[in-house]
Amino acid sequence: MTSKRLNPWFEAGEWDYVKGLVLTRDIKALDFFQVWSSRCVRMPTGVETTISLLQASRDMNNELGLSMSINRFLNHVSHIGMNTWGVSKLHEAAEKLKVPGWIVDIRHETTHGHMPSHTILRAGFEVCWSWICTNYWQNKAVTEPRPGGWRSLEAELAGMLECFMYLKVYHIWGTVHVKDIEETHEDVYSHILSLWSNILGYKLKNVGNLNNITVKQAQGVVRAEILNLDIETEVLARVLVNEDLLVPEQSFLETLQGEEEEDNVEIPPDLVLVWKEFIEKIDERRGARILIDNLVERIGREDVEESSKEFAAAWVVEISEGLLGHSKTLKLNKVHGTDISHLESWISEPSRLVQMMLPCFCNLAGVSKKKEAQLDLLLSAALGEDISPNSKDAKEVYTIEDLGLSIPTENANKGWKRENGWGDQLTKTFRNQTWNSLWLPESTEWLPSKQEQDESDYEEIPDFESEKVVWPGEEEFTEPGTLSAFYRVQKKPSSSPRRKKMKKL
Incomplete structure (x- = not known):
């Protein structure tokens, strides 16, 4: 029995031609991808990730575009890790897929508002591009589904x-x-x-x-x-x-x-x-x-x-x-057997939504309202929220005029508070200093311009060659060109490696 799969490319020849454009990083491939998207409801994930990277390659000076394409690639990695090995941590998925850990660090830095240097972004892009070419585009089995019902x-x-x-x-x-x-x-x-x-x-x-x-x-x-x-x-x-x-x-x-x-x-x-x-x-x-x-x-x-x-x-x-x-x-069965251990597991990674669900968790585990209130304070502390008695009052917005007002005794802990110990420090002058002292000396060496920095960055970026990922169950298919477990239609085993490795909940 042979399973069927609809591909957005018309024939293998069309795939080979587009693959040649991709491997040479020719943006003409984007025109073909637009046609492919009109032929199917959902594009293959490998193609979608390639589109994001190829669009970013149009302007390699655009740091925001590079970081977004890297993040899109890491979303792809995370999805593969979850579907193939059942791992939810991005670092774990990257390790199994032979993606360097510093690529994951790029995502964390951009997520927290700190843009990495242009050199790091360019190098990260090259690693992502090498990986997708090695593990997707250079695999013949993408276009040649094999008989035997390879269906996960x-x-x-x-x-x-x-x-x-x-x-x-x-x-x-x-x-x-x-x-x-x-x-x-x-x-x-x-x-x-x-x-x-x-x-x-x-x-x-x-x-x-x-x-x-x-x-x-x-x-x-x-x-x-x-x-x-x-x-x-x-x-x-x-x-x-x-x-x-x-x-x-x-x-x-x-x-x-x-x-x-x-x-x-x-x-x-x-x-x-x-x-x-x-x-x-x-x-x-x-x-x-x-x-x-x-x-x-x-x-x-x-x-x-x-x-x-x-x-x-x-x-x-x-x-x-x-x-x-x-x-x-x-x-549903009211005798669900939820206890404190399940509650601890659910709130082990605090977030705004976890705190919102806390009443449900506590009701299921049979926790008292007093204990629930303590756990709520614990989650607030973990999230960095102000849990002091006057935290609600402290959220009131004050203007610059409030600095000169006297604070009534009953509101001594509210908003601005006058500090009387400064004396004349704020208006004090310093001898023997003029405006000329603020200028840098003529011997100061200036950093190169941004354009010069970018040119030097390009020269420092090496060529990256990604390793081929070893997929679960791949030892069963030894011939070259076998498609990865995530991209191909798998053979239905009697006891799949993923089910053996599945954690018991």
Whole structure:
């Protein structure tokens, strides 16, 4: 049985031509990438990362553009690390993928508002470019999928669940036939058709044309295929959280939310109905607490956008309400077995969202209100917030005129306070000093101009050659040109290396 995969390139010859442009760093490749994006719903991740790097190469003097392309590349690295080895720390993912640690430091520096030198940014760019060329573009297996069903169990599950999500939403909305979706949302219909063909088509030959069946029938078929997979509960939970499923793409979320804007982020009721069955199944087999574990881990990841983290936190609240028996939709086991050890694990990496979820965590662990208040103060201290008794009053804004006002006794700890010990220090003059003393002597040596610095930077940057990454299970395929586990369609093993290495939660 041979699995199928739709590529955005028309044929291998087109791929080879574009690869030649990429390897010579020719920006003409961007024109081809624009055409490729019109042929598919989602570009391959290796191509998307290349686009970001190639766009930055247009102006190698643009430090902001270089840093953004490096950060985009590291997002790619982090995503590979999570999907291939299950590691959430960027340094761990970089180590496994043979990316130097100082490249990760570039991300940390730019994130905290300190732009590295131009030399470091140029060198970092060259390392990222060498890596993507070595581990993606110079691999023949990108264009030559091999027979034998190289389909990762998690990738197969993620595709099925995504297809189920779209069909379930339209079923909730009252859409009768699949062909009706095309009339209202052509782009969504094309995506559903692509998922159906690529992931389910080779299994469902007897189902017939997708357009000839109802949305309910199609949803039932996909649901049956998901349940027939020999999937572990931990894997199902991880895929639901880490893929665009519990937290779909922003455009899809906006469709579910409608036009109403609210200050508080809440999970759309339709989305809760979509995943109700699978959440309750996870709760029945393993306990829904495992979903909270994965959601908290996602919130702590650096490569996840803030909006996605907020929706992940909203899911924690929703699932917690189900475990506490307060949810009208999710019927979960109230005997969930959460204790102090789980609470400690969830708040081990403090953040604004973790502090927001603290009441849910404490209710699940059975912690008293007094202890919860102490933990809240502890998180505030860890986040660097002012927790002094007068911290709220101290937030009042004062003007320069307040410096000359006398402070009443009852407000002695509020705002500005007069200091009377300066005397005439602020207006004191110094003898034998004139304005001429501020000028530098004629013998002062000036630093070279920025242009001269940039030219010298270029000369100091060496050529980097990235090592080929050794992927899990690669020893099974010894012939040259084997595509990495992240980019190819994998053979479904009886016991995959990833499942063996999976941490028990």
